[in-house]
Amino acid sequence: MNVSLPLVVVLGFFAWGAVKFLGVRTWIVVLIALFGFWLSDTFMAPAIESGTRSGVDVINGSHN
Numbered sequence: 001m002n003v004s005l006p007l008v009v010v011l012g013f014f015a016w017g018a019v020k021f022l023g024v025r026t027w028i029v030v031l032i033a034l035f036g037f038w039l040s041d042t043f044m045a046p047a048i049e050s051g052t053r054s055g056v057d058v059i060n061g062s063h064n
Contacts, residue, residue, distance in 0.1 A: 007056065
């Protein structure tokens, strides 16, 4: 059985788990999320996207 989840859903579960079980403050999670949104408007966004896609492909075993 294959289950396909978007990366944002997986990261959301990790954030929820960090707040719930590790005692991470909610404002820290919000601050990190905002940093990610601001970072997506910089010149580094294409490199981050490419690296993320490559990492996901390695984990999934996709070799096109």
